[in-house]
Amino acid sequence: MNKTIYIIFLFIFLLLLQVLVLNNILFLGYINPYLYIVFVFLYPLKTNRIPFLILSFLLGIFVDAFSNSGGVHAFSILFIAYIRLFFIKAIFKKNESDYLLFSLRLQTFGEVFNFTVILTLIHHFILFSLINFSFYNFSNVLISTIFSSAFTLVLYFLGSFLFRKKLV
Known part of the structure; x- marks a missing residue:
């Protein structure tokens, strides 16, 4: 599939999934999945980061x-989109010559797990910190971050398992 069409489809699909379905889910007052951040995980690596940052902000x-x-969502996703390259270099040991061939599907599960967990926790912590915006609710920020991150990660890995392509 053409990368531009893939990116447009991914953007629209994640936006509609988030606003029409996932925003209406709230378990136990703390758990709300934010699956739209998968856009940051699946966006192809390129040397020009400006279109990626703009699309992340728009999402x-x-x-x-x-x-x-x-x-708060715009700031949170823009922040993890900005720091994504640092974690790709640190976790996957990739440099600029490897960017064109990089895909999460081709990496080991442990590396992908660490990458997605770290970015999801950072996103959710920033999001819930900005939503509460008070040190009096710091325990609520931590509880919401941990539970929502766990639920988001379960949905992401379940979805990636169900929709993955057979390589061989």
Whole structure:
């Protein structure tokens, strides 16, 4: 599939999934999955990061518009989109010559797990910190971050297992 069409489809699919389905889920008052951050995981690596950062910001701002949340999603996803390259270099040991061939499907499960867990925890911590915006609710921030991150990761790995392509 053409990469541009893939990116457009991924953007629209994750946006609609988040705003129409996942924003209506709230378990036990703490657990709300934010699967739209998968866009950051699956976006292809390129040397020019500006279109990726713009699309990440737009995805976040659209989620904010539908959620009436005032920019917290845009900031959170833009932050993990910005630091993604650092973690790719640190966890996967990739350099610029490897960017064109890089795919999460071709990496070991342990590396992919570490990468997604770290970025998901960072995203959720920033998101819930901005939503609560108080040190009095720090325990709520931590509880919401841990439980929502776990639920988001379960949905991501379940989805990637169900929709993965057979390589051989």
